[in-house]
Amino acid sequence: MKTLIVGLGLIGGSFALALRDHELTDEILGVENSEEHAAEALRLGLADRIVRFEEGVAEADLIVLATPVDTIPLLAVKALNRVNDRQVVIDMGSIKSELCEVISMHARRGRFVAVHPMWGTEYSGPKAAQRGAFSGRNVVFCDSVHSDRDALHTVERIFRTLGCPAVYMDPEEHDLHTAYVSHISHVTSFALALTVLEKEREERHIFDLAGGGFESTVRLAKSSAATWVPILLRNKYNVLDVLREHIHQLQILRKMLERDDAEGLKSAMDRANTIQRILH
């Protein structure tokens, strides 16, 4: 199988390594706008050749879109315009509603499989690519009834080989859930970093004390704007819903603290502790 990966950053690059490690591909072609990233990707073995988009789509059996989410819907249409009925196109984006709507009436809709493997880190670019990245993480298939059966099976087989349990959802449900379990974590982390940086202007050596707890809650604040501005804007209404609820919860805790309400704080923390059952 020959694979084209469009965007050889954190996600596309890690997917390239995973395909190679599981011997799922014979050759990887890559599309990269940045010359620096293209050179890095070749050096790191994330692709065998860098090609133009049209060139790669003509050659590849599997076409993988792994660019920022605002660019995916148009790339999906452009890829579908060029594929035959044996090629398969997938995207790895963390927003699905707009994409699935845009391609819904395309004559070759069946060749597209919309997937979202639930993995990422706060780093970006080809250097951020990791071996074994997706293993053990769920992969979400959106609107899979609209994919041709052979195309869907090909993609299911790939993710089964990578060790990713499959979850099936409609795109709206997917976007709502990712707002809760991924996007809001980034917003709070950015805000926490900004809070502390604001204070640091007055208090120079505040960070002699930064321990492990701080590091883990603020880690995602290192994530890149190029990835996250489009995600937040494209998932705006879901993210705003969660964000309003989150601010509301912080205000409840604030009022309890202002009133020295030890009982209220205790019962809120006890309830928060139950998050345990859904973490590993």
Add this chain to the structure above:
Amino acid sequence: MKTLIVGLGLIGGSFALALRDHELTDEILGVENSEEHAAEALRLGLADRIVRFEEGVAEADLIVLATPVDTIPLLAVKALNRVNDRQVVIDMGSIKSELCEVISMHARRGRFVAVHPMWGTEYSGPKAAQRGAFSGRNVVFCDSVHSDRDALHTVERIFRTLGCPAVYMDPEEHDLHTAYVSHISHVTSFALALTVLEKEREERHIFDLAGGGFESTVRLAKSSAATWVPILLRNKYNVLDVLREHIHQLQILRKMLERDDAEGLKSAMDRANTIQRILH
């Protein structure tokens, strides 16, 4: 050296293991209110004997207070009332202002060394004790000018042996800084867990998607109310200051998102990225 550890949970228990691993103590006595924890601590080798507080203070060269922060000031006074001028008392609490004020006029103030090693996890109780816990973490000494020179040197030597660089601060400065780099992370994590749990009432399988980013921002929400209610209440004004600023930052991000302000979001994220330089 004979050591008494009052409270054999996460911090006291880990300190016991560290003292033993570095051969800094010949015998460890423990005080534990909970019978279950006492039995566990003995089984895990965190103490050689469980004793009553007065009994332990009479015997030990080093007395370590590692109980919830609201109990530390009175225990500190009770310990100081009973020690002679060769014994040393320390606490490991994450709030220092009240403690340092309470003991400030005590006739034996010099025998007390107020320290805070910057380490912790979201778990509690004797089972949460870890080997190598404090290594590489800063330890804060508060009001160390009020400690007798020999007492201070003893404690400095212990933490140097454990691999903890020493930082010296006054208690008010310490409490402000810990509000920013530790306490607020817990508040946001509790609030994030509550936000998501609130939504889960409607959306059952939201957590099929929970990935690594979510896990790291919500990890601290597993922390116990017994530890954290007293910390927040005792550091109320500092925590409220940070919390207000944090809510303010979230509201700024919310407004940018409502207005589709991509430029504003980008520059906020770029600024948040600079948190990098103070993390490892």
